[in-house]
Amino acid sequence: MKILVTGGTGYIGSHTVVELQQKGYNVVVVDNLSNSRIEVLDNIEKITGIRPEFYQFDLSEQEPTFRFFRDHSDLAGVIHFAAYKAVGESVEKPLLYYRNNILSLINILEGMLDNGIAHLVFSSSCTVYGQPDELPVRETSPIKEAISPYGNTKQISEEIIRDTIRAFPQIKAILLRYFNPIGAHSSALIGELPLGIPNNLMPFITQTAIGKREVLRVYGNDYNTPDGTAIRDYIHVVDLSEAHVAALNRMLQNKMKNNYEIFNLGTGQGHTVLEVIHSFEKVSGVKLNYVFTGRRPGDVEKVWADTTYANQELGWKAQRSLDEMTLSAWRWELRLAGKLNE
Numbered sequence: 001m002k003i004l005v006t007g008g009t010g011y012i013g014s015h016t017v018v019e020l021q022q023k024g025y026n027v028v029v030v031d032n033l034s035n036s037r038i039e040v041l042d043n044i045e046k047i048t049g050i051r052p053e054f055y056q057f058d059l060s061e062q063e064p065t066f067r068f069f070r071d072h073s074d075l076a077g078v079i080h081f082a083a084y085k086a087v088g089e090s091v092e093k094p095l096l097y098y099r100n101n102i103l104s105l106i107n108i109l110e111g112m113l114d115n116g117i118a119h120l121v122f123s124s125s126c127t128v129y130g131q132p133d134e135l136p137v138r139e140t141s142p143i144k145e146a147i148s149p150y151g152n153t154k155q156i157s158e159e160i161i162r163d164t165i166r167a168f169p170q171i172k173a174i175l176l177r178y179f180n181p182i183g184a185h186s187s188a189l190i191g192e193l194p195l196g197i198p199n200n201l202m203p204f205i206t207q208t209a210i211g212k213r214e215v216l217r218v219y220g221n222d223y224n225t226p227d228g229t230a231i232r233d234y235i236h237v238v239d240l241s242e243a244h245v246a247a248l249n250r251m252l253q254n255k256m257k258n259n260y261e262i263f264n265l266g267t268g269q270g271h272t273v274l275e276v277i278h279s280f281e282k283v284s285g286v287k288l289n290y291v292f293t294g295r296r297p298g299d300v301e302k303v304w305a306d307t308t309y310a311n312q313e314l315g316w317k318a319q320r321s322l323d324e325m326t327l328s329a330w331r332w333e334l335r336l337a338g339k340l341n342e
Contacts, residue, residue, distance in 0.1 A: 001077070003026070004029075004075050004077070005078075005081065006078070006082035007030075007031055008052065009031045010036045010082070011191070011193065012081055013031070013036075013079075013081040013082075014036075014040050015237050015238055016244045018241070019238070021048040025248075027050075028053045028072060029053065030054075030056075031054070031056060037193065038054075038056075043189040043190050055068060059082055059107055060103040060107065061107075062103075062107050065108065065111055068111070069115045070114075075115075075117045077118075077119035077120065077252065078117065080105065080108055080121070080122050080123060082104055083153070084101060085150060085199070086150065086199045087127075090148050090149040090150035090151075090153075097150055101150075101153035101157065109161070119171075119252065120172070122175045124158055124176060124177045124178070126178060126266070127146065127150070128146070128154055128155050130151075135270075135302065136306035137304070139263065143155060158175055161175065161260070162260055165259050165260045171259070172251055172256055172260070173260055174251060174256070174263065176243060176262075176265050177262065177263065177265065178240060178266075179234070179264070179265065180200075180201075180232040181236075181237045181240050182200070182236070182237065183202070183236040183237050183320070183326070184328045184331065188331040188340055191328075193336075202325075203329075205280050206329050208288055209280070209333070210334070215291055216289065218290055218292050219296045220295035220299065221292040225272055227272050229274045230300070230301055231301070232270065232302075232304070233303065233304035234267070234325060235266050236320035236324060236325045243265050243316045246315060250314060257313075264305040266307055267305070268307040
């Protein structure tokens with residue numbers, strides 16, 4: 001079966017392409033390479049022995065997107081990752097985020113409808129929950145007002161998909177609300193590759209350890225948590241990618257209970273920022289130079305997932321430990337620096 005992966009040269013997208021190909025799917029990648037590199041395709045091919053079919057264009061542009069779907073009406077499904085994702089940048093450039101993230105989704109849905117393509121797996125986010133009233137967060141937890149334009153694009157996208165399915169029940173969608181993906185493939189051939197200043201904790205840790213950055217800033221050590229630093233549900237990117245394959249299989253095997261389903265993807269366990277730092281120091285043997293600084297505006301204090309529903313319905317469960325996550329991220333950073341000794 002042929003599957004479109006948008007944003008397939010990006011961090012989560014590339015790992016999901018690998019998992020799909022290893023499960024026998026024929027993968028087509030569309031990416032505008034605004035936040036990724038074409039060389040990722042070489043490394044996907046090294047891992048799987050298969051180079052995915054690749055098209056470079058911007059999905060927020062209607063004409064090339066519609067042309068692509070006309071030419072690929074044999075697609076069995078779409079996994080939609082392609083989006084801008086930097087929370088801070090979205091506050092500074094909200095219209096850029098709304099134009100890119102919302103228009104690309106609308107174009108994809110119209111392309112699917114016009115060409116009889118019925119299955120969509122959508123990359124959503126735990127940002128839709130804001131600071132939850134209760135922990136762990138369930139899929140039925142209230143959606144809070146978004147604290148950033150990025151988060152709002154995920155909320156709006158979920159609503160667009162829901163409303164489209166109500167009007168066109170021939171389309172089915174599974175929305176996956178990610179918690180905090182970190183880590184890299186065990187081969188160290190693909191991983192998180194931020195262009196410019198990272199937006200996530202793990203690249204800051206590995207870049208500080210390798211010497212690209214002088215100091216790691218920890219934002220806030222006065223939260224109401226065991227060590228004062230913020231708590232997140234960190235999940236290994238390969239576990240996350242395997243969940244996408246499970247969601248796709250659920251759709252294609254007609255096991256969905258509704259045309260529109262939502263699942264939390266996390267480990268079900270929260271870790272503080274300091275716990276992640278200490279795990280990294282243990283597995284790498286590198287002492288990190290970190291300092292505490294003030295809280296960042298808009299940061300949630302603590303959040304982790306209740307993954308019971310995903311575990312039961314998808315037949316999926318995150319398997320990899322925090323130490324495995326931090327070690328794989330370090331091996332990826334070492335390979336980028338040409339210092340990985342196999």
